[in-house]
Amino acid sequence: MAPPSVSRQVAEIAAEPDRAAAYACLLHLQRACADDPSAAADLAAASPSALLPLLLRDAAEDDEAVAASALKCLGFALYHPVLVSTISGQLAQSVLATLAICNLAVWCISVQQLEASVVEDGVTPLLNAIVYALDNPFGSLSTTFEAVQVFFLL
Template identity: 40%
Template sequence: MSGFSDQLEEIKSLISSAATKANKSFAYSILLHLQQQSSDCDDSIQMLARSCRSLIRPTVADVRNNDEEIATQALKCLGFMIYHPSIVAEIAADDVKFVLDSLAKLITTTKMKSVCNLGVWCISIQQLSTPLLAAHFHSLLLAIVHAIDNPIGSLSTTFEAIQAVMKLATLLSENMREMSHIWAPPVYRRLLSSDKRERDMSESCLLNTRSTILPPPLNLSKAVVKDLKPRLLTGMHHMLTNGMKVQTIQAWGWFIRLLGSHALKNRQLINQMLKIPEQTFSDHDSQVQIASQVAWEGLIENAECRVHLGAVEKGIVWLS
């Protein structure tokens, strides 16, 4: 293990100093290699854990390096530090705060796609203390939402951000429920994307966070109402026009569920929405019919929304 220890000392020296780009890049490449090779070796992991105390702050400083190569290497090494339980256990609380603050700022300010991707990736894989995460919840959430609708227009960044949403929903479910009107809209809007990859990642996120967002809190339902009038209704009709009936009615089912009991207060809007299943229930394609029945359950499941059987057209119950 002496060779391993010597390499760590050399890495510390290079990373902690004003080394040249070539030397610093070399140090991070060696550190990442040591991290990867140490995953199944307790002795090596313990040595990395002890060295983490002196490595973590200069590494975090380098994630903001203007050189993309240095920044991405530092982020990969940082990701390992905040992921492996044995190393996480050695990170001081002040250092955790420093890491989380730095990642939130980095994600919202960087113009480099790879850096933004890796910054959000760090949040999605971290195994840090939940109470410390809770203390930085708002800044982390805003950074993640920024990454979902990233100005770079990167689908890979959106994917990493949605992974981070699911991670926070697992660790901080109540916090995420309270703030669902902030993060859920940029997720559910992607149900109407023309890109199948976006639709799939959106639905996966909604399924994974279902217990957090359903039944929906009032502020989320209001956000859906606000979105439906100018955007979602138009999007659903556009998808129907383009023959995407299954995808449209699946999205419709989610929107109905996210409206929750608030739907009864917006009967005119709901009646506009009912025009969507009116078209899909009458379709001769069995897949469309099945998807329509599944989506319709979203309205039935809403125990607070008591519909009046005033009129039935093509299998549609209209709100009176």
């Protein structure tokens, strides 16, 4: 039996009520599509409308497992050239606003992949995220490194 199509898998992930389990499935799907241009294109076609709004919403979730998983999947989408190319300016602004919520967001999401105009328009949330990340309570070097990289983009 053939595996379900990427668009069907995305629909199932979006409808899954257990968000942590949904993001585990999405991360598995993203990794499977990473080296397959056709599958990556299918995932890119389905992601902006079906998944990105969920990822952004769940990144602010109080449940750390859900928020961390959502940010990890969002970070993957921003690193993959086929996936990041489908993110509209409006959604990119929402991504930047999401960055200001926690250290983990700065660590998971590298804004170097976004268009310069989007980054320029989102200076205030980025500055908030940088300050928050540099003041991280765990002294995470990777978080500090990502925050400094964002600073140099400004």
